[in-house]
Amino acid sequence: MLAPEQAEAVRAAIAALRSAAAGSGNDPARVIAALQKAALILSDAREPIAIELRRALQQETGLSMPMIEWGLLTSLSSLRHAPLTELADTIPRDAPREVIGVVLAGNVFVAAVRGLAMPLLTGAHVIAKTSTREGAFARAFREALEQADHTVAARLAVVHFTREDEQATRALCTGVDALSVYGSDETVEQLRRVCEDTRPRAALTERITARRPPRIIAHGHGLSAAYVARSALSSKEEAARTAERVALDISAYDQQGCLSPHFVLVEPGGAIDPHAFAQLLAAEALPALAQLLPAAEPTLHEQAERLQWQAAAAIRGELYVHATHAVSFEEAPLRPSPGGRQVSVYACTNLQELLAPFALHLKCIGVAGTKAERAAITDLVQRFCSAQTCRSGEMQSPRFDAWADGAPPLAGLFRNESAR
Amino acid sequence: MTSDLLAARIARFIDRCAHGAKDDATRDALIAELSLEQSKSVEPYRRYLTSEKRRPEVFGLPALPTDVFRFARVASHPLHMDVRCFRTSGTTGRARGEHAFSDLSLYDRAARSAAGHALFPEAGRQRLCILAPSEHEAPDSSLSYMLSRFVDWFGTEHSVYAWRDGELRLGVLTDTLRAAEARREPIALLGTSFAFVHAEDALGSLRFQLPHGSRIMQTGGFKGRSRTIEPESMLALLHARYGVPVDHIVQEYGMTELSSQMYEAVLLDPAHSIERPLWVPGWVRAEPVDPATLEPVKGDATGLLRIDDLANIGSVCSVQTSDLAQRCAGGIRLLGRAPGAVARGCSLQIEEWLDSRAHAGA
Numbered sequence: 001m002l003a004p005e006q007a008e009a010v011r012a013a014i015a016a017l018r019s020a021a022a023g024s025g026n027d028p029a030r031v032i033a034a035l036q037k038a039a040l041i042l043s044d045a046r047e048p049i050a051i052e053l054r055r056a057l058q059q060e061t062g063l064s065m066p067m068i069e070w071g072l073l074t075s076l077s078s079l080r081h082a083p084l085t086e087l088a089d090t091i092p093r094d095a096p097r098e099v100i101g102v103v104l105a106g107n108v109f110v111a112a113v114r115g116l117a118m119p120l121l122t123g124a125h126v127i128a129k130t131s132t133r134e135g136a137f138a139r140a141f142r143e144a145l146e147q148a149d150h151t152v153a154a155r156l157a158v159v160h161f162t163r164e165d166e167q168a169t170r171a172l173c174t175g176v177d178a179l180s181v182y183g184s185d186e187t188v189e190q191l192r193r194v195c196e197d198t199r200p201r202a203a204l205t206e207r208i209t210a211r212r213p214p215r216i217i218a219h220g221h222g223l224s225a226a227y228v229a230r231s232a233l234s235s236k237e238e239a240a241r242t243a244e245r246v247a248l249d250i251s252a253y254d255q256q257g258c259l260s261p262h263f264v265l266v267e268p269g270g271a272i273d274p275h276a277f278a279q280l281l282a283a284e285a286l287p288a289l290a291q292l293l294p295a296a297e298p299t300l301h302e303q304a305e306r307l308q309w310q311a312a313a314a315i316r317g318e319l320y321v322h323a324t325h326a327v328s329f330e331e332a333p334l335r336p337s338p339g340g341r342q343v344s345v346y347a348c349t350n351l352q353e354l355l356a357p358f359a360l361h362l363k364c365i366g367v368a369g370t371k372a373e374r375a376a377i378t379d380l381v382q383r384f385c386s387a388q389t390c391r392s393g394e395m396q397s398p399r400f401d402a403w404a405d406g407a408p409p410l411a412g413l414f415r416n417e418s419a420r
Numbered sequence: 421m422t423s424d425l426l427a428a429r430i431a432r433f434i435d436r437c438a439h440g441a442k443d444d445a446t447r448d449a450l451i452a453e454l455s456l457e458q459s460k461s462v463e464p465y466r467r468y469l470t471s472e473k474r475r476p477e478v479f480g481l482p483a484l485p486t487d488v489f490r491f492a493r494v495a496s497h498p499l500h501m502d503v504r505c506f507r508t509s510g511t512t513g514r515a516r517g518e519h520a521f522s523d524l525s526l527y528d529r530a531a532r533s534a535a536g537h538a539l540f541p542e543a544g545r546q547r548l549c550i551l552a553p554s555e556h557e558a559p560d561s562s563l564s565y566m567l568s569r570f571v572d573w574f575g576t577e578h579s580v581y582a583w584r585d586g587e588l589r590l591g592v593l594t595d596t597l598r599a600a601e602a603r604r605e606p607i608a609l610l611g612t613s614f615a616f617v618h619a620e621d622a623l624g625s626l627r628f629q630l631p632h633g634s635r636i637m638q639t640g641g642f643k644g645r646s647r648t649i650e651p652e653s654m655l656a657l658l659h660a661r662y663g664v665p666v667d668h669i670v671q672e673y674g675m676t677e678l679s680s681q682m683y684e685a686v687l688l689d690p691a692h693s694i695e696r697p698l699w700v701p702g703w704v705r706a707e708p709v710d711p712a713t714l715e716p717v718k719g720d721a722t723g724l725l726r727i728d729d730l731a732n733i734g735s736v737c738s739v740q741t742s743d744l745a746q747r748c749a750g751g752i753r754l755l756g757r758a759p760g761a762v763a764r765g766c767s768l769q770i771e772e773w774l775d776s777r778a779h780a781g782a
Contacts (some may be wrong), residue, residue: 300711300722300723300724300744301742301744303711303712303724304711304724304742304744305742306711307485307711307724307740307742308485308486308487308740308742309487310485311468311472311484311485311487311488311740312485312487312488312490312491314467314468314470314471314472315464315467315468315471315488315491315492316491316492319471335491
């Protein structure tokens with residue numbers, strides 16, 4: 001399990017980044033230009049890097065090619081000039097050049113866009129540890145940056161080791177100034193423990209200057225929900241359009257992400273009732289999406305989870321099963337989905353009451369309704385959790401500068417020396 | 421409720437299979453009869469069958485997925501007739517599965533027959549040292565109930581619980597094992613996997629050489645209650661710690677939703693100590709099935725384990741688990757969770773939420 005050469009590679013990468021960081025200036029305009037150029041390279045399906053990326057992503061994630069293409073398009077296009085510049089302007093000029101570790105998750109490959117671009121934007125040098133399941137995106141992003149601007153690319157190192165590799169994990173945790181962790185709560189806690197555990201020993205045995213333990217920027221467990229206000233069901237046509245948007249939120253990345261809705265909460269009183277909305281999703285909207293963004297072949301394990309979830313749905317309410325998805329209409333309490341386009345619809349007259357048990361883990365609520373209704377839901381949600389709200393149909397393509405985990409986009413990624 | 425006549429026939433059949441005998445034709449006929457009855461008398465099963473249109477040719481009716489036990493009362497008798505209700509272990513944020521009994525005699529008969537054959541095949545009693553709570557401490561744990569019966573059926577009067585009030589009693593454990601060593605009296609150490617890990621961590625450099633004939637039975641997963649150890653490593657640790665040969669270390673497979681247990685066949689045939697198949701009692705049918713068709717998989721292909729347990733007379737005898745399994749010489753090879761089932765990154769680990777596999781434990 002232990003691989004000293006991996007740990008050595010991590011230490012060497014961090015040393016190189018730290019050395020480069022010491023001599024680098026703050027040039028956000030150059031970083032922004034490089035990020036945008038790299039995004040263009042990866043978006044261009046004729047570029048060799050982009051071709052290889054698509055092949056590797058299909059192999060590693062199992063997602064269908066149209067799904068991968070959609071993911072790349074929506075995520076890379078979020079690296080627009082305006083939000084990048086506005087964010088860069090918020091970073092103090094005297095912020096120290098740090099080395100930031102980024103631990104990437106394997107569930108939704110596009111999370112790496114934000115995961116890597118944000119710390120680079122702050123002027124940090126970044127060591128990214130990819131997941132065992134998927135590492136193609138971070139590697140290709142590094143290559144595209146290299147093609148775009150060698151100097152900026154030198155600020156990013158991509159490594160891989162397993163979570164069982166204690167030496168490499170320790171090397172990462174003791175070497176960086178901050179650690180941005182995407183993954184399960186268990187992963188976050190494991191790394192937090194390593195950071196706390198190894199810092200004093202490393203300082204003693206390796207005779208390095210004792211630095212503060214790395215800041216942990218946690219992006220742990222999460223799930224999301226969709227809310228459909230009655231105004232979004234004002235007519236059958238409007239209901240069909242709403243169902244299409246909700247279906248996109250469910251289908252994107254085969255419902256594997258923390259921004260994927262596990263529940264669809266429907267306010268009664270529209271032209272169709274919540275139960276009919278469930279049927280509409282199952283019979284029309286989700287099948288149409290499956291044509292555009294085909295679902296991945298489920299693994300045996302995923303099939304097992306779906307079998308269990310569907311059986312419980314059948315005895316709790318009404319179940320509509322199709323080859324590519326399943327929709328249930330159930331009564332509270334809410335029940336999380338196993339993913340893979342399996343979703344429960346509930347009639348909702350009290351959003352807070354329904355979602356309260358999941359408040360700690362709620363990441364996003366996609367709202368179908370008027371602007372005023374969205375604002376009202378945002379107000380309500382802020383009272384009991386840190387989830388973001390967005391328009392229905394946009395849950396899986398958040399703005400680059402959107403808040404996440406209840407914090408501003410750059411939270412924890414730089415030290416504000418002036419403020420101190 | 422199941423007719424008394426059918427119950428009596430099943431009881432007799434279990435007795436016939438007590439020493440490892442098999443009669444698959446009679447077993448399958450009884451399963452078909454019991455399932456049909458339960459499909460009418462057990463409301464969640466009836467409702468599930470209305471929704472689930474697939475009818476696997478080999479089995480006739482689909483098995484009820486275990487998750488249903490978390491959301492509905494799966495029983496053929498009314499609540500007021502309950503004499504016991506076992507519950508699955510609770511993990512954060514999820515409902516616990518429940519399995520109610522109006523009569524435990526068939527459970528006892530099945531548990532005693534299976535353990536008598538695969539765990540205590542020799543005649544005579546042994547001192548038991550139990551690393552799990554007693555049934556008084558955990559009245560809703562099927563494991564605790566079963567282990568308490570083991571004390572009655574297979575244990576001596578000196579049997580002890582080295583797990584009390586939710587923690588390991590290290591002194592009780594070491595004193596008991598040292599006494600067994602001194603008296604050269606074989607002992608059976610039975611408990612949950614996570615309790616064995618706690619013991620492993622607490623015992624430090626202490627090592628034992630338990631007398632010939634001693635055995636270890638471990639069951640269940642870790643469920644966040646201890647660090648996780650791979651089965652092969654666990655086997656090596658137990659062997660090294662207690663000096664018990666690997667062909668006397670037996671993994672038990674039990675579920676709250678079932679009334680019968682399966683055991684690794686190592687005590688039945690030491691040749692099985694490499695592959696370590698699960699021995700399936702004669703009154704149980706265990707088949708890996710294809711989740712798409714619900715039919716048995718071909719040959720040694722991997723499928724989802726379906727278990728038809730004739731002792732599950734008061735709920736449903738046909739239970740669909742999420743465990744991956746293969747057929748192999750000597751029984752079934754359990755593969756646990758799929759190797760490709762990686763954590764879903766920041767998405768909730770639904771495996772945890774939906775996991776309802778093993779005994780309630782502590």
